[in-house]
Amino acid sequence: MPPLTSPSARGTNPSSAALPIDCWYALADSASVGRDLLGVRALDRPVLLYRTTDGRAVALEDRCAHRAYPLSLGRLDGDVVRCGLCGFGHAPDGACVAVPSQPQVPLGARVAALPVAERDGLVWVWLGEPGRSVRHRVPELPWLTGDGWGVVGGQREVDAGYLVLHENFADVTQVPFVAPEIAPSVLGGQAPDLTVEVTETTVTLRRTFPPAPLPGWQASLVGAAAGDDYATAHAGFFLSPAAWVDHWDVTGPDGSRARLRFTQLVTPVEAGRSRVLWRVSRDFAVGDASAGTRVAGLFEEYYGRVFTAMETVQAILDRDGPGPEVNVSADVAALRVREIIAAMLAGQRPVRAAQRAAHP
Amino acid sequence: MSEGSTISGTRTTVREHEGDLVVESAEVVAEDVVVLTLVDPDGDSLPPWTPGAHVDLILTEDLIRQYSLCGDPSDSRTIRVAVLRSPDSRGGSALVHDRLRTGATVRVRGPRNHFPLIASPRYIFIGGGIGITPILPMIAEAEASRADWQLYYGGRSRASMAFLDELTRYGDRVTLVPQDELGLLDLTTILGDPRADTLVYCCGPEPLLAAVEERCATDWPVAALHLERFAAKVSQAPAGGERSFELVLAGSGLTLTVPPDKSVFQVIEEAGVSVLGSCHEGICGTCEQVVLDGEVDHRDSVLSESERAANDAMMVCVSRCSSDRLTLDL
Numbered sequence A: 001m002p003p004l005t006s007p008s009a010r011g012t013n014p015s016s017a018a019l020p021i022d023c024w025y026a027l028a029d030s031a032s033v034g035r036d037l038l039g040v041r042a043l044d045r046p047v048l049l050y051r052t053t054d055g056r057a058v059a060l061e062d063r064c065a066h067r068a069y070p071l072s073l074g075r076l077d078g079d080v081v082r083c084g085l086c087g088f089g090h091a092p093d094g095a096c097v098a099v100p101s102q103p104q105v106p107l108g109a110r111v112a113a114l115p116v117a118e119r120d121g122l123v124w125v126w127l128g129e130p131g132r133s134v135r136h137r138v139p140e141l142p143w144l145t146g147d148g149w150g151v152v153g154g155q156r157e158v159d160a161g162y163l164v165l166h167e168n169f170a171d172v173t174q175v176p177f178v179a180p181e182i183a184p185s186v187l188g189g190q191a192p193d194l195t196v197e198v199t200e201t202t203v204t205l206r207r208t209f210p211p212a213p214l215p216g217w218q219a220s221l222v223g224a225a226a227g228d229d230y231a232t233a234h235a236g237f238f239l240s241p242a243a244w245v246d247h248w249d250v251t252g253p254d255g256s257r258a259r260l261r262f263t264q265l266v267t268p269v270e271a272g273r274s275r276v277l278w279r280v281s282r283d284f285a286v287g288d289a290s291a292g293t294r295v296a297g298l299f300e301e302y303y304g305r306v307f308t309a310m311e312t313v314q315a316i317l318d319r320d321g322p323g324p325e326v327n328v329s330a331d332v333a334a335l336r337v338r339e340i341i342a343a344m345l346a347g348q349r350p351v352r353a354a355q356r357a358a359h360p
Numbered sequence B: 001m002s003e004g005s006t007i008s009g010t011r012t013t014v015r016e017h018e019g020d021l022v023v024e025s026a027e028v029v030a031e032d033v034v035v036l037t038l039v040d041p042d043g044d045s046l047p048p049w050t051p052g053a054h055v056d057l058i059l060t061e062d063l064i065r066q067y068s069l070c071g072d073p074s075d076s077r078t079i080r081v082a083v084l085r086s087p088d089s090r091g092g093s094a095l096v097h098d099r100l101r102t103g104a105t106v107r108v109r110g111p112r113n114h115f116p117l118i119a120s121p122r123y124i125f126i127g128g129g130i131g132i133t134p135i136l137p138m139i140a141e142a143e144a145s146r147a148d149w150q151l152y153y154g155g156r157s158r159a160s161m162a163f164l165d166e167l168t169r170y171g172d173r174v175t176l177v178p179q180d181e182l183g184l185l186d187l188t189t190i191l192g193d194p195r196a197d198t199l200v201y202c203c204g205p206e207p208l209l210a211a212v213e214e215r216c217a218t219d220w221p222v223a224a225l226h227l228e229r230f231a232a233k234v235s236q237a238p239a240g241g242e243r244s245f246e247l248v249l250a251g252s253g254l255t256l257t258v259p260p261d262k263s264v265f266q267v268i269e270e271a272g273v274s275v276l277g278s279c280h281e282g283i284c285g286t287c288e289q290v291v292l293d294g295e296v297d298h299r300d301s302v303l304s305e306s307e308r309a310a311n312d313a314m315m316v317c318v319s320r321c322s323s324d325r326l327t328l329d330l
């Protein structure tokens, strides 16, 4: 068996019930946040998203200051959210500004306003202690909106925890098994060397494959001639519990390059349940609408299969508990992701306590 | 890598992030203290980090020094380190002061963090001299978290103490104790009120660390104290010299021998197993490994007394084994 490296001893196997709170999460894509109220769940909390009249994205606790009723079932009155049950008005900073039954607003009545950052076509929300948000970075994902990229994508709620998902993204061995027809043909052959590069909070894995024919769908889109062999470079990036990115770059016999970026944005909805926004960006056949439709269809199907497999993993973990695991050397990236998340969880107060602090 | 490992496929190498950075500015901020601001030459983003993290500056092939990051973790463009020119160093800090001028290039490895800031409603921070560096981002974090905190910062003299300007904005949360005016930090008073809701973070010269450790041992909760050493604690070879022992790498299925003149780390590497290492002095914590069996003879400066007693982890660059066989989960 090839050597397995386990760089740190402490804190493996974090409980999947704990959720990393010190992290920006992409709760929605920018297009779906507008003048209609949008309710989503994240880190076991209800969140309301909308846009003010001047276009600023706002995130509020989706629970009225008055009673247990979601603000997302109310309506917008200018920038003020009117509750659908008895009409309390809430400003974008969460303060209760109007109560229909009396002229005075109860002193200090408010819902939590959550820090928001909008970037790369995504609405990122900070669910931890608000003051800490400015100390953490939002991942940079320029290929989601940049010139020269064609982007397709989708979204799905998956009955699998964020950790199960990340360990799957870190598993370089499974694409050819889950989706043989879209996998680069090189994946079926001898596995190339794997380099795993770590920092305090990130993991990067890299491998390069010798020249081989492209999978059919990609060959036609890049205009590869029959018999052309392309060298493939893969890099996978664990950026934070909220984002895993894969780069698949191919170089043809004439030196021409074609790049693919797979972005998987994970938001823990609750323990054992996640929302994933996935995007596939390509820098070839960019203006070609039928190419977009084709790529979207292929990867809709691919992600569907992956997420279903992850739901199966989660169901078995839930039913039979975490059994013994055999790790092989290619699992080192997944193990390192576990360690990083364990360190994050060890450093934070329990999510529940932090929530209570935000709701005196 | 061992020859045999290629047969079954993937060879895996693990390494820390490393890159050449350029000195954007080198500014003397106190007597013998220079602050370097480092950027990627292409303007690329630098890896994220959290308070307490440090990097290696690879000054020459065998002159590698650890420095705490003391800037703002949300700044993706630059990192900042502060370096004291120390007369007794083996040349690392002098080289930084003399050669790393604006525009110079230096190889940087990391960041990594063995001094993480755990969330808490209250903190006591104690910084001695250049030990203030990891504390700077910690107090900014504590402030952002609306925690209740105090910093006690001691140094030889005001002129020798870096970052006094940056600290003024925190008002009376910060107590400055220049030794030539006020004497040593009064640990009896500073640590006189042990509380279950308070964590103590300390970084500084060895005598300060030892005194804080001793003070906390009597009546503070075991997990309250967090400290970081940037110089190795003195640890001796046993009387009669080092002995050899058997080393079993359970995951790799290898049984090896560690001779008296080699470290566990060296023997693992020579067997072709990829492990991370940095300082090779037992101070950075990079080479930590899981221990499955055997009595560890701890020689590092990273693990606390209780972590040593647990006998489930060790720094393989310096620590050895006092029983005949050591089994690692590797």
Ligand code: FES
Pocket (backbone or CB within 6 Å): A064, A065, A066, A067, A068, A069, A083, A084, A085, A086, A087, A088
């Ligand atoms: S529940 Fe919202 S106003 Fe009464």
Ligand code: FES
Pocket (backbone or CB within 6 Å): B276, B277, B278, B279, B280, B281, B282, B283, B284, B285, B286, B287, B288, B300, B302, B315, B316, B317, B318
């Ligand atoms: S390499 Fe630094 S502690 Fe072992």
